[in-house]
Amino acid sequence: MEIEQSENDLFKETLSKVRHDINQGLYPPNEKLHPLYELATIYQVSRTIMEAVVDQLVEENRVTRRLGIGVFVNPKPIYSSGIEELGSVSEMIRRAGKVPGTQYVAAEVVEPTANDQANFNTLAIKSIARIERVRTADGDPVVYCIDKVDNDLVPIGQIHSQNSIFKLIEEFTNKHIQYAHTAIEPIGFHEKISAILNCRPDQPLLLLRQMHYTADNQPILYSANYFRHDVFQFHVVRKRM
Amino acid sequence: MEIEQSENDLFKETLSKVRHDINQGLYPPNEKLHPLYELATIYQVSRTIMEAVVDQLVEENRVTRRLGIGVFVNPKPIYSSGIEELGSVSEMIRRAGKVPGTQYVAAEVVEPTANDQANFNTLAIKSIARIERVRTADGDPVVYCIDKVDNDLVPIGQIHSQNSIFKLIEEFTNKHIQYAHTAIEPIGFHEKISAILNCRPDQPLLLLRQMHYTADNQPILYSANYFRHDVFQFHVVRKRM
Numbered sequence: 001m002e003i004e005q006s007e008n009d010l011f012k013e014t015l016s017k018v019r020h021d022i023n024q025g026l027y028p029p030n031e032k033l034h035p036l037y038e039l040a041t042i043y044q045v046s047r048t049i050m051e052a053v054v055d056q057l058v059e060e061n062r063v064t065r066r067l068g069i070g071v072f073v074n075p076k077p078i079y080s081s082g083i084e085e086l087g088s089v090s091e092m093i094r095r096a097g098k099v100p101g102t103q104y105v106a107a108e109v110v111e112p113t114a115n116d117q118a119n120f121n122t123l124a125i126k127s128i129a130r131i132e133r134v135r136t137a138d139g140d141p142v143v144y145c146i147d148k149v150d151n152d153l154v155p156i157g158q159i160h161s162q163n164s165i166f167k168l169i170e171e172f173t174n175k176h177i178q179y180a181h182t183a184i185e186p187i188g189f190h191e192k193i194s195a196i197l198n199c200r201p202d203q204p205l206l207l208l209r210q211m212h213y214t215a216d217n218q219p220i221l222y223s224a225n226y227f228r229h230d231v232f233q234f235h236v237v238r239k240r241m
Numbered sequence: 242m243e244i245e246q247s248e249n250d251l252f253k254e255t256l257s258k259v260r261h262d263i264n265q266g267l268y269p270p271n272e273k274l275h276p277l278y279e280l281a282t283i284y285q286v287s288r289t290i291m292e293a294v295v296d297q298l299v300e301e302n303r304v305t306r307r308l309g310i311g312v313f314v315n316p317k318p319i320y321s322s323g324i325e326e327l328g329s330v331s332e333m334i335r336r337a338g339k340v341p342g343t344q345y346v347a348a349e350v351v352e353p354t355a356n357d358q359a360n361f362n363t364l365a366i367k368s369i370a371r372i373e374r375v376r377t378a379d380g381d382p383v384v385y386c387i388d389k390v391d392n393d394l395v396p397i398g399q400i401h402s403q404n405s406i407f408k409l410i411e412e413f414t415n416k417h418i419q420y421a422h423t424a425i426e427p428i429g430f431h432e433k434i435s436a437i438l439n440c441r442p443d444q445p446l447l448l449l450r451q452m453h454y455t456a457d458n459q460p461i462l463y464s465a466n467y468f469r470h471d472v473f474q475f476h477v478v479r480k481r482m
Contacts, residue, residue: 008352015355056354059465067432083425084325086479111249113297114256177481184324184475186427186445191308204427204445210479224300234425236477238327238451240418 007049014043015053022062022073029075033063066202075230078137083234086180086212088166089135089143089225092232098137102163105132105196109151116148119211120219129156131165134196137231144193144226153220169221175214177221182210193226204229248290255284256294263303263314270316274304307443316471319378324475327421327453329407330376330384330466333473339378343404346373346437350392357389360452361460370397372406375437378472385434385467394461410462416455418462423451434467445470 018039027033033054034042040050054071057063063071079096081087093100112120112128129151135143147165154165154172162168166177187193187205194205205226212221227234259280268274274295275283281291295312298304305313320337322328334341353361353369370392376384388406395406395413403409407418428434428446435446446467453462468475 012355056356060356061426083477084479085482087482091482114253115297115301179481180479182477182479184425184447184477185302186429186447186470188427188429188443188445191306202429204429206425206427229427236324236423236425238325238421238423240420241326241328241332 007046010045011049011052014045014049015056017043018053018057019062022057027073029073031073032069033071033073035070064202066200077233078142078231080233080235083182083184083236086177088164089145090164090166093135093137093142096137099139100163101136101139103134103136103141104160105134107131107156107159109156116222119148119222120150122219125150125152127151129154129159131156131159140231141197142228142231144197146224148222149220165221165223173214173220175216175218175220177212178215180210180212180223182208184208187226190226197226197228199228206232206234248287251286252290252293255286255290256297258284259294259298260303263298268314270314272314273310274312274314276311305443307441318474319383319472321474321476324423324425324477327418329405330386331405331407334376334378334383337378340380341404342377342380344375344377344382345401346375348372348397348400350397357463360389360463361391363460366391366393368392370395370400372397372400381472382438383469383472385438387465389463390461406462406464414455414461416457416459416461418453419456421451421453421464423449425449428467431467438467438469440469447473447475 021027033039036047036050036054040047043050054063058065061074063073065071078098079092081092087095090100108130109127110130112125116125116128117123128148131147133145134141135145149165149169154169158168159165170176185207187207189201190205194203197205199205206229208225208227210223210225211219212223214220262268274280277288277291277295281288284291295304299306303315305315307313319339320333322333328336331341349371350368351371353366357366357369358364369389372388374386375382376386390406390410395410399409400406411417426448428448430442431446435444438446440446447470449466449468451464452460453464455461
C-alpha cells in the first residue's frame with residue numbers, strides 16, 4: 001500500500017464500507033467482487049485507493065485474489081480454536097453449532113506397517129482397522145479423516161454404528177483419550193481429497209497427523225485429518241523459549 | 242495399500258531398503274525416483290508391492306508424488322519444533338546449526354491501517370515501519386517475513402543494521418518479547434513469495450501471522466512469516482478439552 005497520507009482517511013472510510021458490505025451479505029461468500037474499476041466507481045474513490053483497500057482485505061483474509069480470475073469473498077470460518085485443544089472432529093463441528101455427519105469412503109483391516117508399529121510403539125498389534133471418512137457439517141464436507149486403530153481393540157464392524165471414533169474407543173476400552181502428538185502440515189492441493197472436500201485448486205488444506213494417547217500414555221489412535229482451512233481455523237499462543 | 246498378507250513381509254523389507262537408500266543419499270533430496278516399473282525391477286518385487294512402498298513413503302512424507310511428473314525425494318527438514326515455542330527466525334535457524342542471513346525486499350514507513358490499529362490495540366501510533374525480508378539459512382531462502390512495528394519505537398533506519406528485529410526492539414525499548422498470538426494458515430501457492438523462496442508450484446507454505454507482546458502485555462511487533470514447509474516443521478501436543 002503506497003498511497004498519499006492525505007488519502008488515508010478516504011482509504012480507511014472505504015475499507016470500513018466494503019467490510020460492512022461484505023458482512024451484510026452484499027457480496028456473499030465465494031462470490032466474485034466487481035472488477036477494480038467498477039468498485040472504484042461504486043465507492044467513488046480512485047483506483048489506487050480501491051486497490052489498497054482490496055490489498056488490505058486480502059491481508060485480513062476476508063477476500064482471496066485468484067490470479068487472472070478475480071477477487072473472491074472468503075466464507076467465515078465456522079470453527080476457530082487453539083490448536084493445543086484436542087477435540088474429536090464431531091465435537092469441533094458440534095461446538096460450531098453445526099450437525100456433524102459422516103460419509104464412509106473405505107474401511108479395511110490391514111497388516112500394520114513398520115510406520116504403524118513405530119506410531120503405536122509395539123510389535124504386538126496383529127491387524128489395524130483403517131477407516132477413511134468424510135466428515136460433514138450440516139451436510140457440507142469439511143474434514144477428510146484417515147483413522148487407524150488396533151482391530152483387536154475396536155472391531156472395524158462397530159465403526160459404522162458410531163460417528164465418533166473417540167467415543168467408540170472409549171466405550172470399548174474404558175479408557176479416555178487424553179492428548180495427541182500432532183504434526184502440522186500445509187497441503188497445497190491433494191489430488192483426491194481436495195476434490196472430495198469441494199476445494200478449488202487454489203484452496204489449501206491443513207493436515208494434522210496425530211497420534212492419540214490415553215491418560216496412562218498408551219498410544220491408541222492414529223489420525224490424519226485434512227481440514228478445509230476456510231472452515232476450520234487454528235491459532236496458538238507461542239511463548240518465548 | 243491392499244496387498245496380500247503373505248506379501249507383507251516383502252513389503253516391509255522393501256520399504257526398509259528404500260528408506261535406507263534414501264537416507265544413504267542414493268536418491269538425493271529433490272531428485273526424481275525411477276519410474277515404478279524400474280524400481281520394481283531394482284528391488285525385485287511386484288509393481289503392486291512397489292506401489293504400496295511408495296504410498297507408504299508418501300504417507301511418511303519422505304517423498305512427494307507430483308501428478309503426471311513423478312515421485313520426488315523430500316529434503317530433510319532443518320528445523321522441527323513445538324509450535325508453542327516462540328523464537329525469532331534467526332534463533333530458529335541458528336538452532337538448526339545454520340547461519341541466518343537476510344535479504345531486504347522492502348522497507349517503508351506507512352500510516353497505520355484500521356487493522357494495524359486493532360492489532361496494536363491503540364489509535365496512538367502515528368506511523369508504522371513495515372519491513373519485508375527474505376531470511377536465509379546458509380544462504381538458502383527459507384522464510385519470507387513481513388514485520389510491522391511502531392516507527393517511533395524503532396526507527397526504520399536502524400533495521401538494516403541488525404538481522405534480528407526481536408533484538409533491535411529489545412535494545413531500543415528495554416522490553417523483552419514474551420509471547421505471541423498466532424494464527425496458523427496453510428498457503429498453497431503465493432504468486433510472489435513462493436517464487437522468491439524457490440518453491441515449486443506444488444510446494445505449500447505455512448503462514449504464521451503473529452502479534453508479539455511484551456511481558457507486560459504490550460503489543461509490540463506484528464509479523465507474517467511464510468515458512469518453507471520442507472525446511473521448518475512444527476508440531477504440537479494437543480490436550481483434550
